[in-house]
Amino acid sequence: MKKKTSLKDIAAVVGVSTALVSYVLNNKKEGRIRKEVAEKIRQVALKLDYHPNQIAKSLKTNRTNTLGLIVADISNPFSSALARIIEDEAERQGYTVIYGSSDENATKCGRLIETLLNRQVDGLIIFPPEGTEDQIKRLKKRQIPFVLVDRYFPGIDTNYVSLDNYAASFAASQHLVEVGRKRIGMITYKSSLVHLLERKRGYLGALKHSGRNFRKHLLKEVSISNDVVEIETAVRSMLSSTGRADAILFGSNRIAATALKYISSLPVLVPQQLALVGFDESEIFDFFRSPLTFIRQPLAEMGRIATCMVIEQPGTQKKTRQVQLAAELIIRQSSATE
Amino acid sequence: MKKKTSLKDIAAVVGVSTALVSYVLNNKKEGRIRKEVAEKIRQVALKLDYHPNQIAKSLKTNRTNTLGLIVADISNPFSSALARIIEDEAERQGYTVIYGSSDENATKCGRLIETLLNRQVDGLIIFPPEGTEDQIKRLKKRQIPFVLVDRYFPGIDTNYVSLDNYAASFAASQHLVEVGRKRIGMITYKSSLVHLLERKRGYLGALKHSGRNFRKHLLKEVSISNDVVEIETAVRSMLSSTGRADAILFGSNRIAATALKYISSLPVLVPQQLALVGFDESEIFDFFRSPLTFIRQPLAEMGRIATCMVIEQPGTQKKTRQVQLAAELIIRQSSATE
DNA sequence: CTGAAAGCGCTTACAG
DNA sequence: CTGAAAGCGCTTACAG
Numbered sequence: 001m002k003k004k005t006s007l008k009d010i011a012a013v014v015g016v017s018t019a020l021v022s023y024v025l026n027n028k029k030e031g032r033i034r035k036e037v038a039e040k041i042r043q044v045a046l047k048l049d050y051h052p053n054q055i056a057k058s059l060k061t062n063r064t065n066t067l068g069l070i071v072a073d074i075s076n077p078f079s080s081a082l083a084r085i086i087e088d089e090a091e092r093q094g095y096t097v098i099y100g101s102s103d104e105n106a107t108k109c110g111r112l113i114e115t116l117l118n119r120q121v122d123g124l125i126i127f128p129p130e131g132t133e134d135q136i137k138r139l140k141k142r143q144i145p146f147v148l149v150d151r152y153f154p155g156i157d158t159n160y161v162s163l164d165n166y167a168a169s170f171a172a173s174q175h176l177v178e179v180g181r182k183r184i185g186m187i188t189y190k191s192s193l194v195h196l197l198e199r200k201r202g203y204l205g206a207l208k209h210s211g212r213n214f215r216k217h218l219l220k221e222v223s224i225s226n227d228v229v230e231i232e233t234a235v236r237s238m239l240s241s242t243g244r245a246d247a248i249l250f251g252s253n254r255i256a257a258t259a260l261k262y263i264s265s266l267p268v269l270v271p272q273q274l275a276l277v278g279f280d281e282s283e284i285f286d287f288f289r290s291p292l293t294f295i296r297q298p299l300a301e302m303g304r305i306a307t308c309m310v311i312e313q314p315g316t317q318k319k320t321r322q323v324q325l326a327a328e329l330i331i332r333q334s335s336a337t338e
Numbered sequence: 339m340k341k342k343t344s345l346k347d348i349a350a351v352v353g354v355s356t357a358l359v360s361y362v363l364n365n366k367k368e369g370r371i372r373k374e375v376a377e378k379i380r381q382v383a384l385k386l387d388y389h390p391n392q393i394a395k396s397l398k399t400n401r402t403n404t405l406g407l408i409v410a411d412i413s414n415p416f417s418s419a420l421a422r423i424i425e426d427e428a429e430r431q432g433y434t435v436i437y438g439s440s441d442e443n444a445t446k447c448g449r450l451i452e453t454l455l456n457r458q459v460d461g462l463i464i465f466p467p468e469g470t471e472d473q474i475k476r477l478k479k480r481q482i483p484f485v486l487v488d489r490y491f492p493g494i495d496t497n498y499v500s501l502d503n504y505a506a507s508f509a510a511s512q513h514l515v516e517v518g519r520k521r522i523g524m525i526t527y528k529s530s531l532v533h534l535l536e537r538k539r540g541y542l543g544a545l546k547h548s549g550r551n552f553r554k555h556l557l558k559e560v561s562i563s564n565d566v567v568e569i570e571t572a573v574r575s576m577l578s579s580t581g582r583a584d585a586i587l588f589g590s591n592r593i594a595a596t597a598l599k600y601i602s603s604l605p606v607l608v609p610q611q612l613a614l615v616g617f618d619e620s621e622i623f624d625f626f627r628s629p630l631t632f633i634r635q636p637l638a639e640m641g642r643i644a645t646c647m648v649i650e651q652p653g654t655q656k657k658t659r660q661v662q663l664a665a666e667l668i669i670r671q672s673s674a675t676e
Numbered sequence: 677c678t679g680a681a682a683g684c685g686c687t688t689a690c691a692g
Numbered sequence: 693c694t695g696a697a698a699g700c701g702c703t704t705a706c707a708g
Contacts, residue, residue, distance in 0.1 A: 055396050099435065397686070
């Protein structure tokens with residue numbers, strides 16, 4: 001790379017100090033600098049194609065105007081949709097974003113946090129994986145501005161933006177009850193992450209509320225690694241047992257994708273024999289033989305609020321803010337009344 | 339944020355110069371520093387929870403170990419899949435990545451390049467939108483290490499990694515000929531971007547090669563903004579005219595997604611009356627009533643090569659490298675023999 | 677009103 | 693062998 005032109009170069013040409021150049025180019029001491037000098041400086045800056053070195057500026061000001069984003073996996077549509085919203089909102093406020101994928105792995109998340117912090121990001125937006133409580137506590141203690149998205153830890157008082165997963169899951173299950181389903185099942189992740197626990201709790205709550213019995217074999221918890229065989233096995237056993245499911249709620253769009261592919265290959269009628277509801281959105285929901293009923297998360301709002309929270313957060317730790325957003329149940333053919 | 343501990347703090351505690359601390363912590367003058375001093379420094383660093391400030395380091399070394407990535411839209415699966423591969427490869431080599439979405443807009447791309455450069459990225463990986471020739475030339479002149487991905491400009495000698503789009507499109511069209519299709523259509527983008535021109539050229543080439551006539555009404559070029567109505571209109575007119583299409587090749591996964599949704603609503607049999615082939619991958623291809631035949635791009639290779647190219651590129655401009663990767667045609671039901 | 681000097685947190689050529 | 697000094701490219705409190 002060719003050497004870039006610096007304040008010093010401009011100062012040398014014009015015959016003033018770098019300080020003066022800095023003032024002029026940042027419009028700092030408006031009017032208090034001689035017109036001709038200011039004009040000359042601007043001209044030379046243009047001619048030498050000057051572009052400020054943000055790194056140097058950051059070292060001095062201790063602000064990088066950079067946000068660190070740690071998602072589960074940038075190639076997952078849920079993550080990348082949020083990444084796009086965060087990018088746009090960050091740009092609007094003059095920030096750029098560095099990203100990393102945790103793969104739901106606590107160790108990798110820890111490494112990522114360290115890397116981003118070493119790069120002096122002004123704040124962190126994190127989808128925390130299971131087992132990262134200590135990392136989050138440490139961030140708090142170090143007074144790093146950050147906000148948790150999608151999930152959070154009830155035991156730690158932090159900023160977060162999340163869906164009201166309990167209500168969303170309750171509403172979806174309730175809907176299945178209302179369309180006359182008797183044996184409603186759920187496939188979700190085996191995890192201690194609160195958003196997933198809430199989804200399970202919402203499902204159980206709705207069953208109880210409507211006097212349905214909870215049947216152990218209709219609640220399947222699969223590994224968060226999204227193992228295809230495990231999900232197919234779960235579907236198969238829910239549909240083969242004596243009290244076979246007549247409805248299934250999927251705990252995530254990844255689970256739904258795998259399960260739907262498998263169900264497509266089975267001789268089961270949707271929704272007649274089996275009603276289905278998905279969590280999150282996915283283009284494939286439109287292409288399943290009966291377009292899927294699903295729980296829509298307000299991603300735009302979620303991303304925007306998270307970005308604003310972490311940027312606005314003042315140097316001095318004010319009190320934390322928790323936001324729970326409401327989901328919307330989009331009812332379509334896969335859960336139509338029989 | 340609390341003040342972080344710096345080399346100075348450690349030096350003060352131990353009673354040595356910051357230089358010495360730097361040497362020890364970077365294992366620079368191994369053995370040439372007294373054991374006890376080195377040990378003491380390491381201990382204090384640990385106790386004070388020292389983490390090097392990459393910003394300061396960067397200012398001095400003129401390297402940030404950061405890559406700038408400009409995709410079309412991070413929320414598009416094609417972009418985000420590549421973003422993930424680039425992230426992984428960059429991490430392996432000790433780099434992090436800043437991203438931005440151009441939305442296929444030249445002005446936005448220019449702004450993005452400036453922003454990333456001001457942040458002193460060590461290199462740029464770019465999906466250049468239409469009309470960015472001057473920006474790319476400028477990058478070359480400034481001797482910024484960069485690599486173009488997916489598309490490139492034939493008139494500018496740069497590094498790039500792209501698909502052999504001509505061959506891919508030729509093979510797909512040829513395949514449709516071989517399964518007995520007579521009136522093969524294509525819906526692609528109206529664009530001067532070389533990868534899209536090549537796709538069109540491959541289609542036309544295959545027709546010619548097999549003695550098929552090119553029929554103007556069977557080649558539809560739609561706006562790159564992916565307008566739903568425009569794509570639906572294209573499909574409708576290809577299927578309604580007298581010489582109606584009995585096969586369609588889609589020029590991108592976005593076009594395919596919209597077209598497939600529309601075709602699903604029509605009383606047309608796939609593949610009996612209409613064979614279909616898509617470009618790129620998409621989960622929805624599996625869910626269309628006849629799983630779609632598609633052209634698979636070697637994304638992993640593409641991302642990896644691009645990342646290595648931009649990192650390896652030496653300070654002194656060596657000669658550029660161009661890579662064209664071969665696609666794979668995945669044949670499935672949507673183009674099965676009648 | 678104007679601008680020289682100090683310093684952000686590092687690295688490393690160079691002097692002793 | 694050991695380590696003090698200079699400097700990367702900026703900003704801004706402060707002196708004149």
